[in-house]
Amino acid sequence: MVDPVIFRQRFPLLAAGLSEAGMAAFIGTLEERPIAAGEALVREGTASDSLHLVWDGELEVSVAAGSASIHAGSFGPGATLGEVSFFDHQPASATVVAAHPARVLVLSSARLEQLQSQHPLEATEVLCAVARVLATRVRTSSDRLDAALRAETAAARLGEGALLDSLRALLGS
Amino acid sequence: MMDVAFLRSLVALRTLDATELEALAHAFTPVEVPAGHVFIREGTRGNTVYLIETGDVAVTRERLGAVEELNHLGPGALFGLVAAVDDELRSATCHAASPVRAGAIDRPTYRALMQTYPRIAFAVQRLVAAQLAADFRNLDRRLRSALRPRDA
Numbered sequence: 068m069v070d071p072v073i074f075r076q077r078f079p080l081l082a083a084g085l086s087e088a089g090m091a092a093f094i095g096t097l098e099e100r101p102i103a104a105g106e107a108l109v110r111e112g113t114a115s116d117s118l119h120l121v122w123d124g125e126l127e128v129s130v131a132a133g134s135a136s137i138h139a140g141s142f143g144p145g146a147t148l149g150e151v152s153f154f155d156h157q158p159a160s161a162t163v164v165a166a167h168p169a170r171v172l173v174l175s176s177a178r179l180e181q182l183q184s185q186h187p188l189e190a191t192e193v194l195c196a197v198a199r200v201l202a203t204r205v206r207t208s209s210d211r212l213d214a215a216l217r218a219e220t221a222a223a224r225l226g227e228g229a230l231l232d233s234l235r236a237l238l239g240s
Numbered sequence: 241m242m243d244v245a246f247l248r249s250l251v252a253l254r255t256l257d258a259t260e261l262e263a264l265a266h267a268f269t270p271v272e273v274p275a276g277h278v279f280i281r282e283g284t285r286g287n288t289v290y291l292i293e294t295g296d297v298a299v300t301r302e303r304l305g306a307v308e309e310l311n312h313l314g315p316g317a318l319f320g321l322v323a324a325v326d327d328e329l330r331s332a333t334c335h336a337a338s339p340v341r342a343g344a345i346d347r348p349t350y351r352a353l354m355q356t357y358p359r360i361a362f363a364v365q366r367l368v369a370a371q372l373a374a375d376f377r378n379l380d381r382r383l384r385s386a387l388r389p390r391d392a
Contacts, residue, residue, distance in 0.1 A: 187358035194368075205331070206326075
């Protein structure tokens with residue numbers, strides 16, 4: 068059972084626009100999913116249309132680069148994952164694996180529609196919060212692309228190994 | 241006001257009824273500009289969001305004197321979202337790559353509309369999130385392409 072007080076502490080952005088009743092309704096739309104250590108929550112390139120809120124544990128995100136797998140970050144309680152596929156219903160852009168036993172709260176598109184029909188203001192607040200996460204992702208990606216285009220020029224002079232090193236550096240591993 | 245029939249043609253707004261579409265059309269100020277017009281300049285403040293009705297908009301950044309095109313948007317696309325959502329400086333420059341007809345909406349107008357019409361708010365907010373997801377995908381593709389090891 069998800070405690071609303073702890074939810075507010077872990078997901079302040081999501082909780083900011085929700086009243087007590089709205090919070091209860093929102094929590095009611097979430098499904099709790101335990102993930103064993105080493106288990107994949109999402110695999111890059113596969114269908115995914117749910118938003119994942121990390122409740123506890125730690126999840127590792129990686130992306131494929133040719134035959135290599137590049138570590139793109141670790142995410143713990145309070146992180147949201149899957150927001151891109153949640154809105155465009157395209158395959159996942161990264162693989163997410165639990166480093167330690169973890170629990171995530173899953174919001175499906177269908178559940179958000181249900182919330183909208185009964186609590187339209189709360190459902191919109193949830194969308195606004197997820198849009199802020201997406202805006203941050205767009206800013207970060209723009210910066211990485213800038214850096215990549217600069218690194219590409221440098222790497223072209225240094226050879227292929229430098230390209231992979233550039234990717235690792237950009238993705239923060 | 242924007243063209244109601246155009247708004248009705250957008251998939252994300254298909255849940256709205258005639259009254260709601262009319263209200264949304266009124267909230268947008270129509271803008272018609274020639275090719276080359278700069279809607280938004282990177283690094284400046286602003287919270288106006290634009291919805292393209294006809295024409296193309298190029299999204300660019302200038303780095304070390306070179307202009308890089310990050311995205312190229314057409315009818316039905318929104319731009320100016322990032323700063324409108326996170327209230328930071330504009331993250332890129334957006335200019336008309338052809339003659340453009342668009343609708344403009346600023347944050348106070350958008351907030352007022354959201355409070356009066358919750359169903360419009362949900363539909364538009366989903367459109368906003370979907371556009372940001374598309375923007376992310378585009379950047380992700382560009383990033384992977386820029387970093388893909390090439391044959392020697």
